[in-house]
Every structure is written in C-alpha cells, then in structure tokens.
Amino acid sequence: MPILAPTVTHLKQLYASLFSRRTQKLVILYTTDVHGHLYPYDYVRGTESRVGLARAATIIEQYRKKYPHLILLDNGDFLQGSPMTYYYNFINTNDVHPVARAMNALHYQAVSVGNHDIEQGPDVYLRVRKQTRFPWLSANGERKPRGTFFQPYTIREVEGIRVAILGMTTPAIPLWLEPDLYPGITWKDMLTATRHWFTYLKEKKHADVVIGLFHAGVHPNAGTPGWPEGLPEENPCLQIAEAIPQLDVILGGHEHRIFNTHEEGDADRPVDRPLVMMAGSHGRYVGVVTLHLKKEQNTWVVTDKWGHLERVAGQPAHPKIVNILRPYHREVLHYVSSIIGHLEAPLSSRLSRLMDTPFLDFIHQMQFHFTGADLSLAASFDAHFELKPGPIRIKDVYGVYKYENYLYVVEMTGAQFKEHLEWSSQYFHTVDPERFIPDDFINHDFMGFNFDTGEGVDYEIDVTRPVGHRIQNLRLQKSGEPLQPDTVYRVAVNSYRAQQLRQRFHCPVVWKSNKEVRDLMVEYIQQLGTVRPTCNFNWKIVPEWVVEQFIKRRMLAKP
CATH class of the missing domain: 3.90.780.10 (5'-Nucleotidase, C-terminal domain)
Structure with missing residues (x-):
C-alpha cells in the first residue's frame, strides 16, 4: 500500500499540535446603552451628533484590523431612545430595523437584553431579534415551567480559548414595566443566577474564560428609601464580583456612567478579581478589555487583565455604517420635521x-x-x-x-x-x-x-x-x-x-x-x-x- 505524501494542511495541523502557542492575548470590545443613537445626527436639536454607533464603528474597525479575532459585544438598551428607533419600532414595521442592519454589519457576536429593550414590548423585540445574526442573552429572565426566555449564554472559541459570555438583565424591571411587556418572564436575582450559570459553564461547558455581560450597574439601590421590599437588587455588579471572584470580566451598564476597576496603568490591578467596567451611554465610549492568558497543563489561565475606555467624540463616522443608515435617516428626518x-x-x-x-x-x-x-x-x-x-x-x-x-x-x-x-x-x-x-x-x-x-x-x-x-x-x-x-x-x-x-x-x-x-x-x-x-x-x-x-x-x- 503506497504511503501518501502529507498535504500542506496536514503539515500545518501537525505543526500546530506540536508547537501551539502557550500564551495568547484576548481583546474584547463592547458598547452599552446606545439608546438608538445610530446615525451621527441629533434629531431634536437638528445638528450633527458627535457620538453614537456610526462613530464608535470607526474605533471598532481600527481595533479589528489590529486584532482580527476580537470579541464584540453590546450590553443592552439599544432599541429605545431616539426618533429613529421609535419610528422603526412602531411606525415603519415592515423594513429591516436599522439596529439590526447596523449591528449585523459590525459583526456583533452577542448582546444582553436591557430593560428599555423590554419596554418596547414583545412585538418589537422579538421582531428585531429575528433580524439580527447574534444571540440575545439574559440568563436570569426565566419562564415557566423551566428554562430561560432568552438564550442564557454563548460560547466563542478564539485561538483555542473557550470564551463564555453570560448575559443578565437588571431584575428591577417589575418596578418600572407592566407584565404584559414581558409575558411569561420572571426576572430572578442576578447573583443567584450567576452562581448557577458560572458553575455550569466551568464544569459542563469547560469554559476557559467567563465574561459577564450584565445590563446592570455598580451602585446598589436595594434598601434605599422607597425601594420595594423583596425586589432584587437593581445594580449588583460589584456584589457579584465580590461573591464570585473567579469571574474574569463583568461588563456593566444601565447607569449611563463610566467605571473601571482595572486601569491599564495601575500596577496594583488584581488579576485574581473580576475586571468590572461600565462604558457610559449613547455611544460616547467603546469599552476595551485585554486579557493575557497562559496555557498550563492544557488549561488556559488569565495571567493579566486591564481595561480602558475609548472616547468616541472626535472620531469620524464610519462610511459603511453611514451608507447603511442613510435611507433610514432620510425617512426619520421627514417624519420629525412635521409642524404640529x-x-x-x-x-x-x-x-x-x-x-x-x-x-x-x-x-x-x-x-x-x-x-x-x-x-x-x-x-x-x-x-x-x-x-x-x-x-x-x-x-x-x-x-x-x-x-x-x-x-x-x-x-x-x-x-x-x-x-x-x-x-x-x-x-x-x-x-x-x-x-x-x-x-x-x-x-x-x-x-x-x-x-x-x-x-x-x-x-x-x-x-x-x-x-x-x-x-x-x-x-x-x-x-x-x-x-x-x-x-x-x-x-x-x-x-x-x-x-x-x-x-x-x-x-x-x-x-x-x-x-x-x-x-x-x-x-x-x-x-x-x-x-x-x-x-x-x-x-x-x-x-x-x-x-x-x-x-x-x-x-x-x-x-
């Protein structure tokens, strides 16, 4: 029987198995609370907008050229907050939604569900979810008799590293929204849900890295005057970080503030504690997280981590996103210009x-x-x-x-x-x-x-x-x-x-x-x-x- 000569592909696979890299650099980018600010235009003031997704896209693409395997995420509240999203949520419901068009074009890999996304009602968020090419995550939005309404997590494999993204939604939704906006969903305490899913992802799904994509903030409200008894904490990100220090990253939001526990220049940043970040709102910042990993006994271990916020103001709008959104913009501009x-x-x-x-x-x-x-x-x-x-x-x-x-x-x-x-x-x-x-x-x-x-x-x-x-x-x-x-x-x-x-x-x-x-x-x-x-x-x-x-x-x- 003749011996077949190895192909180039076989040689590459053999080389990779023998001399695979023992260290890796993983880059995660995320936006949060964009609130429909897609096109670089302020419809209320009638002027150009210096922030928003079209300008954030320029930063995203710059990083993608340098790190082609980066992970791009959004932390919710993208469906509400501008005349553009309102118009395509409730008036023109036939065209593909501009949120879906823009985020698909930027190749987002997962989003968490925010309270203002739920506020638009199931007719809207289920329609737009069908039009997107990435999973919508919310592990604490449970439905009877069991399971979750949205997908609880997704796993991305990057250069051999199994990265789990766990989504959560602030469970204070019943404080603001009628149940008919989330039929069949019960919003559970985030800390309890995170404990369960973190263990599951590590033990059953063999995740090397676990990222919490949490539509919630860092400033607790439970126990403050007027907070209803028995309602779970609205903003438990720091509590979760304290209780589950093995979590690698918590990407927060909801509060429209900026926050970062692991500044790049801080020599004392703790590697054994979760990096907790909030990247503002309305496309003012892109959050950037960098993880260094080392392979030890066939397991990837995070050896260093840091984060920083890229300011969007001053960036040019990305022409690809502008071209996609321009027809939507023209239709919305005609609508909002009507004299009443x-x-x-x-x-x-x-x-x-x-x-x-x-x-x-x-x-x-x-x-x-x-x-x-x-x-x-x-x-x-x-x-x-x-x-x-x-x-x-x-x-x-x-x-x-x-x-x-x-x-x-x-x-x-x-x-x-x-x-x-x-x-x-x-x-x-x-x-x-x-x-x-x-x-x-x-x-x-x-x-x-x-x-x-x-x-x-x-x-x-x-x-x-x-x-x-x-x-x-x-x-x-x-x-x-x-x-x-x-x-x-x-x-x-x-x-x-x-x-x-x-x-x-x-x-x-x-x-x-x-x-x-x-x-x-x-x-x-x-x-x-x-x-x-x-x-x-x-x-x-x-x-x-x-x-x-x-x-x-x-x-x-x-x-």
Missing part, C-alpha cells in the same frame, strides 16, 4: 429641577387635560432642553418627552402622595445653612428623571431638613386646604412611575391611555394650535437663597 403647532414664548427645562417652570407646567397641563385627575406628578427628563418661539415640530416633542410611556391615573392617599414627594426630594443633599457648598447640593446618586414635581397642590421643599421631613405647607391649590392623609386622590402619572407606585404603595390603576404620552402631547399641541407657556409657581425649594447661590455658582463655572 406654534410656540409663543420660550420653553426651557434648564431650571426645572430647581424651581417650577413653564416647561413642567406644560406637561402637567397636558396630563390634566387627558385625565381630569385631582393631582399630577411629572419630572423633567432632560435638564438641557430649549425651544425657541416659532413652529413646533414632532422632533420638539421628543425633546420634551423622550420615553415611550403611557399616561395612567392611580389612586393615592394624601399620605402616600406626600411620601412620594419626600422620596423625590432625595435629589438634593441636606443643606447645612452654616456651610453651604453649592457643588455638593445635587445628589448624583439619585437620577434626575426621578425628581417628580406635584401639581394640583402648593408646597415647599425644605432642604435643611432630612428626607422624610422636607415637604412643608402641602395644600390643595383649589381650596387652600391641607392635603388630607387618608383622603384618596386621583393622580395622573406616566406608566413608568405608576408601576413604581404600585410596587411601593399598591396603588390601584383606575385609567390607562391607549396612546403613548408623546402621541398625546402631539394631539394636545394640535388642539391648542398655539402654545402659550404659563407657570403657577406652586412649589419651591426653601431656603430660597440655596437655589440662588447654586445657580450663581453654576453660571460662574461656565467657560
């Missing part, structure tokens, strides 16, 4: 978290118009919105109200209404009148969009008092009588806040709109024809000099 009314005087949100303003009162007036409620609760979602007198276009409504909420009416007692205003006042730190430091006035651990203001009542927020004792002189506007603790009032709120109030106070919902708040706002403006902003100054912060000094300090700080 006229504004007689300026409308600004800049001071709306410090005092009552026409901006806030416009939202309250709209909520009263459609509900006939006794009281109203509303917050400023963007503290930098400005609208000059002139035509009002659909894009301007996105500036006033950027979330896909519905309008609800809940029943609350006077005591519950007051307690909620107290909870909202956490937005301010307690002021010592003897040594007020303006830069320390705002509590940045309490998200500004949670600072609700009340309408239908007059009241003061005394920031020299601790939370729980700040709301003073709370009276009904119409009668001037004190708000009665046991009297039940009908309160207009958005669906996000209604769900929180149901969790905290078990407030019954007695009315729901069949349109989103933004659509109601468009209808309201069209009915008015001309919007004449007014303000009744029904609430204020006391002592008033605190706000005066804070504003003065902020103005002096401007360049």
Whole structure:
C-alpha cells in the first residue's frame, strides 16, 4: 500500500499540535446603552451628533484590523431612545430595523437584553431579534415551567480559548414595566443566577474564560428609601464580583456612567478579581478589555487583565455604517420635521429641577387635560432642553418627552402622595445653612428623571431638613386646604412611575391611555394650535437663597 505524501494542511495541523502557542492575548470590545443613537445626527436639536454607533464603528474597525479575532459585544438598551428607533419600532414595521442592519454589519457576536429593550414590548423585540445574526442573552429572565426566555449564554472559541459570555438583565424591571411587556418572564436575582450559570459553564461547558455581560450597574439601590421590599437588587455588579471572584470580566451598564476597576496603568490591578467596567451611554465610549492568558497543563489561565475606555467624540463616522443608515435617516428626518403647532414664548427645562417652570407646567397641563385627575406628578427628563418661539415640530416633542410611556391615573392617599414627594426630594443633599457648598447640593446618586414635581397642590421643599421631613405647607391649590392623609386622590402619572407606585404603595390603576404620552402631547399641541407657556409657581425649594447661590455658582463655572 503506497504511503501518501502529507498535504500542506496536514503539515500545518501537525505543526500546530506540536508547537501551539502557550500564551495568547484576548481583546474584547463592547458598547452599552446606545439608546438608538445610530446615525451621527441629533434629531431634536437638528445638528450633527458627535457620538453614537456610526462613530464608535470607526474605533471598532481600527481595533479589528489590529486584532482580527476580537470579541464584540453590546450590553443592552439599544432599541429605545431616539426618533429613529421609535419610528422603526412602531411606525415603519415592515423594513429591516436599522439596529439590526447596523449591528449585523459590525459583526456583533452577542448582546444582553436591557430593560428599555423590554419596554418596547414583545412585538418589537422579538421582531428585531429575528433580524439580527447574534444571540440575545439574559440568563436570569426565566419562564415557566423551566428554562430561560432568552438564550442564557454563548460560547466563542478564539485561538483555542473557550470564551463564555453570560448575559443578565437588571431584575428591577417589575418596578418600572407592566407584565404584559414581558409575558411569561420572571426576572430572578442576578447573583443567584450567576452562581448557577458560572458553575455550569466551568464544569459542563469547560469554559476557559467567563465574561459577564450584565445590563446592570455598580451602585446598589436595594434598601434605599422607597425601594420595594423583596425586589432584587437593581445594580449588583460589584456584589457579584465580590461573591464570585473567579469571574474574569463583568461588563456593566444601565447607569449611563463610566467605571473601571482595572486601569491599564495601575500596577496594583488584581488579576485574581473580576475586571468590572461600565462604558457610559449613547455611544460616547467603546469599552476595551485585554486579557493575557497562559496555557498550563492544557488549561488556559488569565495571567493579566486591564481595561480602558475609548472616547468616541472626535472620531469620524464610519462610511459603511453611514451608507447603511442613510435611507433610514432620510425617512426619520421627514417624519420629525412635521409642524404640529406654534410656540409663543420660550420653553426651557434648564431650571426645572430647581424651581417650577413653564416647561413642567406644560406637561402637567397636558396630563390634566387627558385625565381630569385631582393631582399630577411629572419630572423633567432632560435638564438641557430649549425651544425657541416659532413652529413646533414632532422632533420638539421628543425633546420634551423622550420615553415611550403611557399616561395612567392611580389612586393615592394624601399620605402616600406626600411620601412620594419626600422620596423625590432625595435629589438634593441636606443643606447645612452654616456651610453651604453649592457643588455638593445635587445628589448624583439619585437620577434626575426621578425628581417628580406635584401639581394640583402648593408646597415647599425644605432642604435643611432630612428626607422624610422636607415637604412643608402641602395644600390643595383649589381650596387652600391641607392635603388630607387618608383622603384618596386621583393622580395622573406616566406608566413608568405608576408601576413604581404600585410596587411601593399598591396603588390601584383606575385609567390607562391607549396612546403613548408623546402621541398625546402631539394631539394636545394640535388642539391648542398655539402654545402659550404659563407657570403657577406652586412649589419651591426653601431656603430660597440655596437655589440662588447654586445657580450663581453654576453660571460662574461656565467657560
């Protein structure tokens, strides 16, 4: 029998088996909380955007040329947050979604599911998931009788290294979203789920590296005032890192902040602890993680790890992604440019978290118009919105109200209404009148969009008092009588806040709109024809000099 000469392929395989590399470098890139900022254009302001996925793509492709085997991930909340995603979520539902087109083109390898992705409803997220060429991960989103609704993990083999990517979603979703947005899904505690799946991936799937792709943050909320008893922790990334130190990397998000436990230049970065990172939001950063591995007794061991954040601002938009998205952009631009009314005087949100303003009162007036409620609760979602007198276009409504909420009416007692205003006042730190430091006035651990203001009542927020004792002189506007603790009032709120109030106070919902708040706002403006902003100054912060000094300090700080 003749002996066949070895082929080139056989020789390469033999060489690889005898002289395989004993060390490897693994690079992971990720984005998080992009919130639909795909095309480099700000639809609300009508200007070019300096951030977003099209510009992040330039960084991604630069790294891919250098590291062709890199892993590219996204950490959720990509389906919501811009006129483009809204338009293709709910208006044009026939074309392939721009999120799918752009992320497929960039060859993402996995994404975790964020709470705002779920907020779009199953018709949207299941449709878009079918159009993408990568798995959607959420290991703690369980369904009955067993299993998970989304894929719990995926494994990528890179240069012989088995890399497991474990996805998780913040389990605080029931605090904000109605169950019909996630039918059949129960959101389990992330730490418990991570323990289970980490063991499974190591023992059953023989993963060399385990990456946690967790749509959650690093600043815990459980146990803080107003947090519902029994609800799992919203942001447990550091708790998981502490409890499961064998995890290699935790890629976080959700909080729209930046964070990194293993800076590249830090000589003391711990190799035996998980690298925990958060890469901001809206495509402002690309997170970069580098792992060095060494093969020991046929097992790959991480010998060093570090991370850094690549700033997107200043990068050119990648022409491939721009060309893919340009037809979508043109259609959305035509939609948001439609004129729906006229504004007689300026409308600004800049001071709306410090005092009552026409901006806030416009939202309250709209909520009263459609509900006939006794009281109203509303917050400023963007503290930098400005609208000059002139035509009002659909894009301007996105500036006033950027979330896909519905309008609800809940029943609350006077005591519950007051307690909620107290909870909202956490937005301010307690002021010592003897040594007020303006830069320390705002509590940045309490998200500004949670600072609700009340309408239908007059009241003061005394920031020299601790939370729980700040709301003073709370009276009904119409009668001037004190708000009665046991009297039940009908309160207009958005669906996000209604769900929180149901969790905290078990407030019954007695009315729901069949349109989103933004659509109601468009209808309201069209009915008015001309919007004449007014303000009744029904609430204020006391002592008033605190706000005066804070504003003065902020103005002096401007360049």
